Amino acid sequence: MVNDGAGTARVVLRRVGVGDEEEFVRLARVSAGSHHPWMSLPVTGEDFRFYLGRFADPLAAEGLLVCVRETGVIAGHISINSIIRGRFQNGSLAYAAFAPSAGRGYMSEGLGLVLRYAFEELRLHRLEAQIQPGNHDSIRLVRRHGFRYEGLAPELLFIDGAWRDHERWAITSGMVEGVAGEPHPTLPVR
Template identity: 35%
Template sequence: MVSTRLIDMEDAAALARLVTENRDFLAAFEPTRDDAYFTVEGQRADLAGALGAYDRGLGLPHVITDDAGAIIGRITLSGITRGALQSCSVGYWVAEAAGGRGVATTAVRRMTDLAFDELRLHRVQAETLLDNHRSRRVLERNGFVRIGLAPQYLKIDGRWQDFHLHQLINPRG
């Protein structure tokens, strides 16, 4: 069964292997990464930043695991904002070999449940590249609706790209 759990510094080696194995596959969906990112030390630095945001209440970084507990991706609630907004963004990636089996759909469902039930947020936002049909289907299966277009929203794969914006409002109030 696919699950998620809070990241841990001990995940650095496994994540370094996974991002290295999926470097070409993920490049079209990620910012340009320098070679250091794909090392254990680079992953430790990334995890330290994510855990720092977690400690400040600004993020909830998880790994996605398979039936055997092996890491097959990452998913994060980021930009957690309190006050009148009560919102966050969800971002995720799944290893190429794990794609097409409902892994991302299950992980997004798990994280939106955490956002609404544990964090008591009102809204979760997600962004997809215009041609990322698989990710858009993941969001639709989880009840997200497209709410707009953000021109030149993020610098992905070395260039500023347009994104569709999606949101899910807490159905439990």
């Protein structure tokens, strides 16, 4: 568990691992229609193992699962990618709900936990979310958590066979009420 099992009344976060392959792949297949054209997730074992490789270095990326506390079922995933230390102290979010659990607020609760984890445990200063303009559910999610709109980035990410425009949304540790933590040791004094 991330945060020593801390969570909300309904969800907990945990790191994605090898043992999640079967459930994750099954849920990604069932959810492919709701994820398209915003993102694609691994739908084969081989793709899943490649996906896991992205999180081999926890200093560079973290793959987290939002799980229903009562059942342990995976409701969605949130990853913190492209973690950069030094003067930036930044990470980039990617996330998706799985269709069987969508619309129940689990991802919103999970994102709240990820913000606390990123700012208090990882001691990042800033998180970004790049969202395609038509992905209204995703935009509502980050707005609900206090992210600010920072502009449009034309042709930012290659998704579904083309370079796609993305809105850039961001939040800093100072924007989240009650977040406390020391700066990361890699932050320069000046």
